[in-house]
Amino acid sequence: MPRIVRPTAYGTPDVLTVLEVSTPRAPSGGVVVEVRAAGVNPIDWKLYSGTFHTVDDEHKDAAGIAGSMPSLGLECAGVVTEVGADVAGVQAGDEVIVYPVTAAYADYVTAPASSIFAKPVGLGWAEAGSLMLTGTTAVHALRAADVDAGDTVLVHGGAGGVGLMAVQLAVAAGATVIATAAERNHPLLRELGGVPVAYGPGLADRVRAAAPQGVSAAVDFAGTDEALDVSLELVADRARIASITGPPRRAETGIKLLGYGPGQDAGAEVRAAARAGLVERAGDGALRVLVATAFPLADAAKAHEAGLAGHAPGKLVLIP
Ligand SMILES: NC(=O)c1ccc[n+]([C@@H]2O[C@H](COP(=O)([O-])OP(=O)(O)OC[C@H]3O[C@@H](n4cnc5c(N)ncnc54)[C@H](OP(=O)(O)O)[C@@H]3O)[C@@H](O)[C@H]2O)c1
Incomplete structure (x- = not known):
């Protein structure tokens, strides 16, 4: 069964639990991606630690907190396994970078077609999965x-x-x-x-x-x-x-x-428009994604403990 990692309560990283779920189906206008690498970001542990600030309602989806408990994993890279209705230019088997997305701490994730970018051939999975949020x-x-x-x-x-x-x-x-x-x-x-x-x-x-x-x-x-x-x-x-x-x-x-809190500028347009250029620069080697450590998906709690220590040189990544 496919796995997803979610917090089952608010607290420290030991609340992160590996759950078995059914494989998601592609929504209309979206795709299913088999995740090869998911970027870890401080927002992930802030969301279930109770330390995250208030988020404006209009930004709750973007911050991954639309459900009763937060979904973790706002970026990833992987292989398209299913394409929904009304999606053009993406096929099963495509290697892609996905951002923004929610719940990417998983074997499979669904994403709108607007979040899909072709992964440059020379860019590694860990780098591709952790390029976009930062x-x-x-x-x-x-x-x-x-x-x-x-x-x-x-x-x-x-x-x-x-x-x-x-x-x-x-x-x-x-x-x-x-x-x-x-x-x-x-x-x-x-x-x-x-x-x-x-x-x-x-x-x-x-x-x-x-x-x-x-x-x-x-x-x-x-x-x-x-x-x-x-x-x-x-x-x-x-x-x-x-x-x-x-x-x-x-x-x-x-x-x-800058950010999702009251009185802050979320920069939705600037950030969305920046994605294609970042992929291009990372693909041609002009922009390096520095990965500090890659952890197996089931060790998400260890990745969060490493992140909470606060001095990782570069990105922490989960590999399903
Ligand atoms: N508002 C937004 O839209 C937004 C988006 C992304 C991230 N964030 C937030 O921005 C922060 C940084 O995110 P990140 O992904 O870059 O985190 P990160 O990868 O964990 O990096 C944090 C860095 O802070 C440095 N650091 C620790 N103590 C320091 C100090 N006293 N003075 C200066 N630097 C210090 C560390 O470098 P050394 O090892 O050199 O000490 C560490 O590499 C987080 O709080 C995150 O939640 C906000």
Whole structure:
């Protein structure tokens, strides 16, 4: 029987349970995909831990919380096994990237045709299954902070899933990128074209030393008080600071808040429009998806424990 992993209660990763379900049928306008790799993202454990913030009703489907318990797995890659009515251009056997989707922690998932992209031949399953959520978030954040050639942008949390995408995309756009990370991730950030600095006390001075020309924009993927305060201190124009996570006091600072919460910009159009370009860049090797660890699907709880530890260099992935 096909499997799906779901939380059966709110709590710690041990609430994740492997359930047996029947193989889904393709809906009209959609397909069934046999999942080969599903990306793991912090939203997945936040949804059942009780720590996730309020989500606007209109974004509940996108955040995977339409049912009584959250469905996990907002992105994946796999092979199309069935095509529903009114779908053109997709066939059984196609290797695809699927985003957005819900309940991808599974052997099979259904998805609307609008979420299907051909998987580039040279892109591995784990990379393909974990490209989109972080990639589209990074595009949105850089757009919101108006980052372009000639900018010096400060990336907080540069070695995380979203951070690694943003560093590469900002470098490709011609920006100078200062990225905060733990020391052991500095060589990786240098390799990607960024200038790494350690976070922690004295961060603002280290950034000034690394960027004597000044910092014109900041994107915060770390969500710490320090990241917020240093961004406010170093970036003159608050409209050029974008944050995807952080303390509630962010709301009073005039910076841009991105996400699904009240008063935040979900960026649905920007993120949807970014997908094809991300697939193309990943396919031709211009954008690397860095996979930290791939876990068997049944070990989703172990993947979440690794994610909760908070220092995985790159993506955690589940392989059915
Ligand atoms: N609003 C949205 O639309 C949206 C979308 C995606 C994600 N998010 C949120 O954004 C956050 C990041 O997501 P992610 O997928 O990139 O997570 P992730 O892959 O788990 O990365 C988190 C990174 O934060 C770094 N970090 C830990 N402590 C830090 C500190 N004190 N200062 C600076 N960096 C620190 C770690 O790097 P080191 O190993 O170098 O310490 C780690 O790699 C999560 O809270 C997630 O829920 C929001």
